[in-house]
Amino acid sequence: MTLNVKVFRFNPETDKVPRFDTFKIEEFPNMAVLDVVMNIQNYHDPTLAYRCSCRIGMCGSCAMYINGRPRLACRTQVSSLGTKDITIMPLPNLPIIRDLAVDMEPFFEKYKKIKPYLIPKQDLKEPVICKPDSGERELIDYMLECITCGACYGACTMVATDPHYLGPAALTRAYCLIADKRDAATRERLVIVEQSEGVWRCHTQFNCAEVCPKKIVPTQAIQQLKKRCVFKRLGLFRG
Amino acid sequence: MLSGWTWLFQRITAFFLILVLGVHFWVLHYQNPGEILVYADAARRLQTALFLTVDSLLLAFGLFHALNGLHNVLEDFNVRSRSITAVLLLVGAGLFIMGIYSLWQFV
Amino acid sequence: MYTFKNRSQVWDTVGMWAWLFHRVTGLALVFYIILHIVLMGTSLLRGPETFNSVLGFLMGSTLFLILDLLLAAAVLYHGLNGIRILLFDIGIGFNRQKEIFWVLMAAGLVIYLFLLWRVLPEIF
């Protein structure tokens, strides 16, 4: 079977406007979209720029806009697209370095804003016991699977319209730490996420959840954060 | 800086609007869709505590919900300015005063 | 250097359209409520003659009855999807958001058909 592949091309140093190149690629069994991209670069056009590393959905570097949605190129089987016409574009909402490679800097700048690392409580004598089956723990556990691929960031309309909005991934990370009993910087992080550019920009659109390759529902994390922000306003927030 | 509060009030007003707007819609139009409303009926309704309450709540909650909703949309487009907030507040206050004055003249 | 972003959005999800329609109907209602308050407020204040002629003109016209059905559709959609949003706000339904949407829309359709059944005889 032959695939008709349309690939977005843009070089900021020479091109004023982007263009699409088309390629005819032979499909092989279990072919992933990343295989298609590599095939183009190996046999058709060595100047095609894109990013990948692990090829098994772990590193989070191959997110692209494939047939209308951000997806991990390495984890998207060509057969799952249900068509032989494939359109590949760079991840939306991020500046393009070249072709399919985007600059993740704005994404990680926002990630850093919420202090994405554990700041342990100093005065604890006993180790904190977090039961793995406690409700809160179950929520956090699967959210920790995030590989910072930026698919959610590229799928969110609020990120598209407000360049300052922190976005689903950073807020999900913030929630994981705020809900963690061992963490000492809970309030500090809440003050950051309760800004106008924080949780309030989320309108429960669920596009982030639809595209997340790890099946995370950032919407739920953000709603949990809104709840805590309101409790904090009402003077009911502890922890 | 009021973000959390306005979010909460947007939800509270939404909840009451379902009920109050439902009553308003039904009583004024769909209960009797052929009828043309006349002043005497409106005046009689507004002399009852129930309808005065329903209409006043509809006015207050509807206005807050509508203008705060508009403010939200503007913030989503990264339009954040004190003068826009002030204009929305003034428009809301003006409409509220006029509306409440018109409803309460029958008391 | 020319900078460029892919501005494409995701259009094949229920949530995208639910959100977009909620926003569009919400903004339409803002327009309506302002007009409505000005009109009703001034008519009530001007007394019986004005009020009766304004409402007679509006409610007597077929166009008004048709626009009214559009208004009802907007309120119904916005209100029902509003219930869906309020559920998320109290922490319910994240893994069922599409099903909740379709259930509410089915309820909306039933209510709307009922309203049509009441109003259409007045138009024709």
Ligand code: HEM
């Ligand atoms: C019938 C009852 C209603 C319910 C249950 C309801 C519910 C809601 C909810 C929950 C939101 C928040 C959406 C979000 O933050 O993502 C919202 C937004 C909004 N509502 Fe309503 N609403 C109702 C009636 C109205 C009315 C009567 C108006 C106008 C007069 C209105 C105008 C708006 C606007 C402009 C927004 C902002 C839109 C946006 O953020 O996308 N709503 N509504």
Ligand code: HEM
């Ligand atoms: C076809 C539908 C509607 C009809 C026939 C209608 C009719 C009226 C009438 C006759 C009044 C005057 C007070 C009274 O008689 O009780 C009134 C007041 C009011 N209505 Fe409606 N209405 C409709 C829909 C709406 C909607 C959708 C909203 C909200 C978005 C709304 C909001 C209000 C408010 C806030 C007032 C108070 C105005 C004031 O303070 O003077 N109405 N309406």
Ligand code: SF4
């Ligand atoms: S939440 Fe999901 S989509 Fe978003 S960055 Fe993490 S893994 Fe990617």
Ligand code: FES
């Ligand atoms: S190459 Fe690592 S996630 Fe796709």
